[in-house]
Amino acid sequence: MKLGVALGQGGIPSALIFEALADWVPFGKLMKKVKGAYSTVKKGAIGEAKEAMEHIVKANGKHLTAEGLGEAGAIIAAQAKNFKATDFPSRYHGIDSIWRDGDKLIIVEAKGGASALGKTVSDGQQMSRNWIEAKIAKLRKSADPVDKKWGEDLYTASTKPGGLEAMVVKTPHGGVPEFEHKTWSELGVDPTVF
Numbered sequence: 273m274k275l276g277v278a279l280g281q282g283g284i285p286s287a288l289i290f291e292a293l294a295d296w297v298p299f300g301k302l303m304k305k306v307k308g309a310y311s312t313v314k315k316g317a318i319g320e321a322k323e324a325m326e327h328i329v330k331a332n333g334k335h336l337t338a339e340g341l342g343e344a345g346a347i348i349a350a351q352a353k354n355f356k357a358t359d360f361p362s363r364y365h366g367i368d369s370i371w372r373d374g375d376k377l378i379i380v381e382a383k384g385g386a387s388a389l390g391k392t393v394s395d396g397q398q399m400s401r402n403w404i405e406a407k408i409a410k411l412r413k414s415a416d417p418v419d420k421k422w423g424e425d426l427y428t429a430s431t432k433p434g435g436l437e438a439m440v441v442k443t444p445h446g447g448v449p450e451f452e453h454k455t456w457s458e459l460g461v462d463p464t465v466f
Contacts, residue, residue: 313353317450321348325448338445342384343368345443349451350380353439361418366398366407370422376437377429378453379404383442389466396464399438404459405430430456440466 325345346369350357355371355378362369371378381399383389389398395406408430411423429435439453454466 314454315452317448318348318352321345321352321448325443338385338387339382340384341443341445342382342387342441345384345449346380346382346441349439349441349449350378353453360422363419365411365419366403370426373437376435377426378437378439379426381438381440383440385445387442389440397466399440399466401456401459401463404438438466
């Protein structure tokens with residue numbers, strides 16, 4: 273799948289976008305430079321990604337959605353933190369992607385352009401502990417066996433100390449991916465906000 277088509281459509285698995293990006297030589301050089309460089313950083317901007325983001329925007333022009341821009345930035349941030357892609361399905365259930373860091377699962381929310389975290393009356397701010405717990409409960413109740421398994425895996429991870437974490441990546445147009453990464457216990461300080 274071509275990168276422009278992948279990012280233009282939005283909502284595709286992170287692993288597929290990363291595969292498309294990996295074929296682009298400058299991206300591969302960038303990832304060698306940043307891979308794991310941010311593994312212990314909780315909050316920051318990946319300045320080294322500016323060239324890659326400019327190339328992605330230029331290559332996709334008007335077809336690049338804010339969602340596609342956000343997903344590309346999230347992949348760069350996840351790789352820079354040395355996370356491994358999973359086969360979490362891209363169907364809509366509120367969770368953008370799930371990555372793995374050893375035994376930990378990391379829920380990653382990608383925001384592109386001027387997009388911001390949403391807020392619901394029932395579950396609170398997107399990516400808050402309450403919101404994540406509601407999404408896990410929805411997956412666990414799903415009739416789809418793949419969604420149900422992911423719901424069980426996420427629930428199990430949330431019950432283990434250090435087993436579940438969350439990261440929000442914001443990638444503005446013309447900017448670089450900025451991320452904030454929190455542990456499950458850090459999300460519990462105020463369960464209604466990220």
